[in-house]
Amino acid sequence: MKLLARTSLTLLIVVFALLGPQSASAEPSADSTMKPPRVTADAAVLVDVETGHVLFAKNERQRKDPASLTKVMTAIVALEAGRPGDVVTVSERAARFGRGSVIDLRAGEKITLENLLKAALIMSANDSTIAIAEHVAGDYDLFVRWMNLKARQLGAHDTRFMNTHGFTHPNHYSTAADLAEITRYALRIPQFAALVRTREITVYWRDSDRKRTIRNTNRLLRSDFEGIDGVKTGTTSAAGHCLIASATRDGRRVLAVVLHSDGRYLDARRLLTYGFALEPVEVATRGDQITRLLVREGVRPDVIVVPAETVRLYIPEAQLPALEKEVRLKKTLEAPIAPGEKLGEMAFRINGRLLGQVDLTAGYRVARKPWYTRLR
Known part of the structure; x- marks a missing residue:
């Protein structure tokens, strides 16, 4: 010491x-515990969740496309402004959205806000975020404004949202540093923390026998990495492979954000391993x-x-x-x-x-x- x-x-x-490879089980290099790690991501940051102190940074203030990491903020606003037990009636707009990952919502059917959040955070369902926004705010565009207001409140001044799901837009951006602050805040919300560490769960609809079992898109949750407990993946052609990953050991939690990575799971493992290898001063x-x-x-x-x-x-x-x-x-x-x-x-x-x-x-x-x- x-x-x-x-x-x-x-x-x-x-x-x-x-004073490169997308394998979630690939082992970090041996020297990752000896000195700051090398990562393939264009931008990355590693923070201590309790204090927010930055342990490693690479282009952490550079504006990037966050892809589905956007859904972290969608969930924050939904959990703070809505009630998980609310029953949501799916609109035509939500049902028509068929781009990317969807849970196949159908107009007029009923589903709870809690089940929509499961779909958004665990399988990254884009259609569910539209139904969430319309129900919680009563208006989709108003919900997006709330997302931006919350970002400012959290000090994420290099972040701007144009939608709830993360599809590419020239004015939709964030940074690794901002996403770390947003996620630190989100992890203090018990429902959010529970969902992002869930490997598999069943989504149920109301007033019907319809149900669907979904798996978490974050492969690290099914890997051998000790203490992994979240958080969210994001992928588009413009954003590349993105990941927010957290892990807890001996009561200490560290959080890694990697944006536009050639090997997001290996990058995250290297960062988290480095964080836990630091000796206390x-x-x-x-x-x-x-x-x-x-x-x-x-x-x-x-x-x-x-x-x-x-x-x-x-x-x-x-x-x-x-x-x-x-x-x-x-x-x-x-x-x-x-x-x-x-x-x-x-x-x-x-x-x-x-x-x-x-x-x-x-x-x-x-x-x-x-x-x-x-x-x-």
Whole structure:
């Protein structure tokens, strides 16, 4: 384990210290755990899902055609603005849409919003996204506007949607970085997270015996990659092969986005493997003295300030010089001070993004002077 050199801190209230093949089972190269991986994708990014910190990037801000990765946002808006149990009556427009992957909706038939979302996220059914949009917003174009508003809210400023399914349009685009942020948000929605890790499921229609078993288009879910739990594929002639993939190990989740890849599954495996191979960097050690603070009316003149817990962050070695420590301390202290009493906090950031924080506490007790000695 790596240990950052301790940095002396002044008694400021805020201190900044700068410190090709499509096989889902193909094994990453042996050196993928030793250094940043090589990927075939035109654009790619690897992020820590909890913090959003970028662990690897390649053209991550370059606008690209997202293909069916668009359906991640379609699902977000549907789950937030609709009710999964709603019964949807399929329109003529949804039934007529026969391009690409479809679940063969028929005009006038009834199906729940939940089953439409299964079709959209698991088998990437394009016709289901039209039925979703028309039901949830009452108007297809209004639903697409909601998708764009939500993208802005999430900070995806290099993203613009023109439809719900991802078919190519000159003004329909996103970036690997934006898609990572959108997907991080989506994974916080329990229904979304459950669907994108589902390998196979049956879609049922209402008021009929019709049903259909569908399989997830994400081959990684049926591979031997440990911890894989989502998310979505996308393919068009313009976008090429695209993939958002996530995996969780020992409570830590990482997310890879690859756009226009010659081998999306191998690219994703290499990125995820690299993310899990990173060694944690210890940036704060429980009980280590950070500084001292003056204490008024105490039997001791000051008290040491220590982290309440040890903090370890997963950061590539090349990013360590950009790590910032921000320390906030109470302006004045007056006895008595209890051991472990919170005196401030320390945060860790790279490029302004919060990666972790810890309370700063008193290292020992400082009793108050007897009343008669204070009369002087």
